[in-house]
Amino acid sequence: MDRNKIIEEISSEFSYFMPIWRKYITKDYIIPDLADKGISMQHIYVLIELNHQGPLPISHAGTFFYISKSDMTRIADRLQELGFIERIPSTEDRRIINITLTNKGLDFIARVGRNKLEKFKQVLKECDEIELIALRNLFKRFIDKENSRIKL
Numbered sequence: 001m002d003r004n005k006i007i008e009e010i011s012s013e014f015s016y017f018m019p020i021w022r023k024y025i026t027k028d029y030i031i032p033d034l035a036d037k038g039i040s041m042q043h044i045y046v047l048i049e050l051n052h053q054g055p056l057p058i059s060h061a062g063t064f065f066y067i068s069k070s071d072m073t074r075i076a077d078r079l080q081e082l083g084f085i086e087r088i089p090s091t092e093d094r095r096i097i098n099i100t101l102t103n104k105g106l107d108f109i110a111r112v113g114r115n116k117l118e119k120f121k122q123v124l125k126e127c128d129e130i131e132l133i134a135l136r137n138l139f140k141r142f143i144d145k146e147n148s149r150i151k152l
Helices: 003-029 041-053 069-081 103-124 129-149
Strands: 085-089 097-101
Touching: 041 069, 041 097, 041 103, 069 085, 069 097, 097 103
Parallel strands: none
Antiparallel strands: 085 097
16 A cells, blocks of 8 residues: 555544544543533643643643643633642742642542553553554654653
8 A cells, every 4th residue: 555545544544533532531531520520631631741740830731732821721720629739839930820739639640540541451452562562653753753842
């Protein structure tokens, strides 16, 4: 098969894959006792990013997921109401407010991570070794490219 045709097919299929994967994995992301409290995937993504990056200015926290500053403020408000984050004034610039995970936020992300990991492992167990190596290399390439693009 022609390489360009394969690229076109993968690109097209990927646009369908992401919503399907998100729906599949969301079943375990949204903890039932929080679903009625207005926790969205954006909230979870921000918590995951804070867990990965550490404390960040509110404006930077949304950069990775292309969340506007005004939306990021609303997300931070909600996460703070739930006790998942706290706002801490920057020691270097008093105009900057950093957000950081609380112990409750860390516990929640650990639970989400365990659920996500188990779901993903279930899918990966159906792959053969060649597929696993190819997928690992592809993910690494995407992550490296994205990490080189974003300079926080």
